[in-house]
Every structure is written in structure tokens, then in C-alpha cells.
Amino acid sequence: MTGSRIKLLAQPLFSQPWLWSFVGAVSVWIAAITYTGGYGAGGMVSATIALAAFSAIVGIAQMFVVTLGPGNVDLSLPANIGLASAVAMKVMGGDDSMIAAGLAAAIASGVGIGLANYLLIRLLRIPPIIATLSASFVIQSIGISYGRGLQVKPPPGFAAATSDQVGGISLLAIAAVAFSVLIGLLLHRTAFGRSVAAIGQNARAARLAGLPVERVRLMTYALSGALGGLCGALLAGYFRGSSLDIGNEYLLTSIAVVVIGGTSVAGGKANVTGVWGASLFLVMLLTMLNTFGVSAGVRLLVTGLVIIAVIVAAGGPRNTR
């Protein structure tokens, strides 16, 4: 373990995959302000950071699941976010004193979805893709049925908290960065985080080494669900109301930021800094395209092509078998 850490430190900075996403974000920003002649440079940065916080939270959720190893992915995050946004707004009921209860309810709804995902995977022995997919079908229906005609505005205090800024940087983003540092510690310094990576590298070896593989899997899916639920509540505050399709764009985003940020798709290697870099890059890219005033079609086309270009450039894991 010490040996690998020394090797990591000895690696030149340029070979760190996460660095490139930050470089990408800054280059896109420079391209955008060159186009506007410097106008709105600061505003662009603060808007990007605020929105990137949401992508980063969902991305971190997906990162934990992906790190569990090949085939592990949480496709229920968008449905989870949609349902949690409705749950949070309904529990808060527009009342400032209920904010904590609403957040707790949203996180609980997410944890419940995570547990359901895990049970499907474990009991039916089906690939996580299909388990989380079928779960998301059911969650969507629960969401539609639960949120019928629901147009509850967030409590004023909550709405303000999700969009307030300090020196141009959204409070939410600052909190999300602080939270990510904790997540980094959880990932690299605790038995749980190390177990997730160990299972992703070789589940059989991890089991033989006596790691509680199934418990770690359970906790990982629950954690992913909880973060999805939290993000749903925060999004409802930021966008001034819940909506079932509020989470739709996060299916692609969550997987894209994980992959672009240098987390191994084959599992076993996670990178929190990279998730942030990739989130800033993707949101900045959208901001730039909006600045250029391109149509929705071109925006989708460019986003898709950029994601493919990045992963083609990065290449997949070499098959050593």
C-alpha cells in the first residue's frame, strides 16, 4: 500500500486523468468569453459552478456504484431524483420550519430506492443494469402517482439557500465541495471506501480476503440512492419547484462525468476530483453553446460527440487476458 502511494506521488502531474477535465473546462470558458469579447465572463463562471454542483453530487453517487466493478451502474438515479424532488416539496409544504424534515424525507426515499435496487440484484441475481432499470420503471410510476397535480413551491428559506451566492460562488457549490472532501476521505481513508475499490478490482479476492462484500454492495447502492435523493431535493429548491423529469438529464451526465473524470469503468479506481472537473467541463460546454445561441439540436449533437471524443481519446482498459 505504501509502495503504491509513493508511486502515485512520483507520477508527473500531467498523467493525472482528472487534470485534463479542468484544462478542458478552462479552455471552453476562454472560447466562450472570446466570443462575447469578455462580456459576462464572471457570470458564466458562477452559473457554471452552481449547476456543476448538482452534476458532481449525482456523479459521485454513480462513481461509487461504478467503482464496485464491471456491470455495476445505477440507472435509477433520474427516476430517484424526480421522486425525491416531489417528496421533499410535499413534506416541506412551503414552510421554512419543515426544511430539515423535507431533506430527510428525500434522502430516506433515496435510501429506500437504493435498498430496493440491491435486493433485486441480490435476490434475483440479475445484472445491476436490468435491476436498476426495472426499479426505475416502478419508481417513475410511483412518482407520477404521488406527484399528480403537485405544484408545491419550495419554502422561501430553502429556495434562497440553494441559490444564494458568496462573492459570485453559490453557497450550495461551496457546501458541495466541502462534502466532496468528506467523500474523498470516505473513499480513500475508511474501511468502507477501501472495500469498494477492492471489490471493484477483484470481487473474488476481496471475498476470500474476508471483506463483507455483500454488506459493502448494499451500503454502496444505499449511498448512491441517498445522494440521488439529496440532489432531487436541492434541484427542486434551485428550480423553484419539483418535477418528475427534473432528473432526466442526469442519466447521461452522471455516467459521463464519472468516465471523463478518470474513474475506471471497469471498477476499482475512483476519482472524486475528476468528477468535479468533468462536471465543470460539461456544464461550461453547455453554457458556451448557449452563449453561441445554437439550437437545441446542435447542443445535443455537440454534447454527445464531445463525450464520445473524450472517451475515444482516453481509450478503454487494455485487455490483458
Add this chain to the structure above:
Amino acid sequence: MSVQSQVAPTSIGMSRLHDGRRLLRAVLPALSLALIILAIWALNPRAISYFGLTLMLSLAVPVALATVGQMMVMAVNDLDLSIGSFVGLVGCVTATWLRDEPLIGVLILVGLVLAYMLVGAMIHLRNLPSIVVTLGMFFVWQGLAILVLPKPGGHAPDWLHGLMAVKTPLVPFPIVAALVIGIVAYVGLMRTSYGVILRGAGGNPVAVSRAGWSLLRGKMIMFGLAGFCGVLAGMALIGLTTSADANLANGYTLLSIAGVILGGGEFVGGRVSPIGAVIGALTLTLAGSLLNFMHISPDWQVAGQGAILIVVLAARTLINRAGVSA
């Protein structure tokens, strides 16, 4: 459990049990379809008629085609998350270019199939995770579809509309079409020698490549076939709806994966079943009608499809486990 399954079934009794389990697994898709039809018949006997079935199954043709396309990709251990928006894009091209400028329309559709082959080649050459690449392609196709047809509209070519409204004698057209799709895919993939190689590319890539077959070509062919099925699905869909919308078929991604799995396909190892996939698509299409007859609110339609998927998978697990513990 892994220890038990490594023990080879030696006695005749064991192997007969093994065969029984295989048979049960093989008929499971047909059994679930039969159960759904039976349930619909119990609730409303008149629905199981020529016109009832034509109506209920009309959308099954594009769904079955998309499902067979998905199956081609899953046979080589990949997953195609982009097929939904691809079918939508084909729909938009069909309702605009193919009607107004048939030659350019055909060229665009051929180009789209070639693009699919290119995606397959890229995934193979760079050893990329297909989920990420095809998720990116989902947005590429969707973007192109919006550029082709910014607002819902367009018109299906008359010949296509006529083809989809054809009335076959005795058996409703959707069933005839589903049969043809299933048999063509079955013969091509399961009964030809090159079909075996293609499935082998998913089952044991190392063995297939050491035997001198090109894995790259196999992957390109399978992705190309998926694109071709996607093109047929998009055209069939527009023949039914008569006008197009860029987001018309986004749900087909999930529907097609669910259909393949319902039909007995597996995620890895080249284990797929063309007939099963078509049956899976029919089951999912009829599930919607069944929920309607049960007076279940449309809110729960999606959940119904999810629940059917879960129940069938649970049944399959039970069958597998019964065989292992015996």
C-alpha cells in the same frame, strides 16, 4: 453454490433434470405471453379477436424490430442505449426526406446504418464501454432528429402507410409481421454457420479470434444489423403514426432491453434468443392493454412493465436455483 455447479451431472437422472430445466427456461417467454393473453381474454373475451388483436398489437411491430436490433448488439456482449433516439431519427427522416426526395432519403438511411457499423468498430478497436459510447450516441441521434424535424410533423410516405395498414387473411397483420421478423432473425443467427461465428464472438471472443475469424468484422456486422433493424423499426413506426416527432421513440431503448431479457437473452456470453426477443416485445406491448382492461390508471403502466420484468426474472432464477440444488 459455485462448487455444486462445477460438479458435472453424471447420472442419466441428473442430465434429464438438466434438460427439463432447459426446456422450462426455453418456454418461459412463451408462457408469460400466454398468461397475459389468457388474462386479457378472461377480462374481456372480445379483445381476443382479429380486430382486437390488430388494435392491441399494432405498435408491436416497431417494438419487435427494435428489440431484435438490441439483441444483435447484446449477442456480442454490448448494450445499445442509443436505439430509442435512433428509431426517432429514422422516423423523422422517413416522414420528411424519404417522402419528398426518396433517393436522398434512402441514402441518409444507408448512411445511418454505416454510422452504426462505425460505432461498433470504434467500440471494438478502442476497447470502449458500449454503455458510455451508445449513451453519447443517444444524444447525437436526438440532436440530428431535432435538426431534421424541429417541430413534430411530417407525413409518412403513402406506400408505407398502406403497407402498415394491410389486412392479412385470418391472422392479424402484426402477428404475421412478428412471426416473419422472428423467423428471419432465428434462421440468420441460429441456423447459419456464420451466425454461429457471430454469436461465438460474444460467447468466447478469444476462441473465435484464434480460430481465425475477425472479431472486428463480427462486431461491425452485428452493429450494422442493429442499425438496419432500427431503420426498419423507425419506418414501421411512422407507417403507423403517419407523422413524426424527434422524441417519439425515446422509450424504445428501455423497452428493447427489457424485451430481449424477457425473451431469455443474457447480458454476456452470446446467449440470445431471436424468437424469445420477439415474444418479449409482444408481451410488453400487450401488458399495456392488460393494465387498461384491469382499469389500472395509466400512471402505473410503466410500473406494470417493470413488474413483469421482475416477475419473469424471478421465475427464471427459481428455475435455475431448483436445478442447482437438486
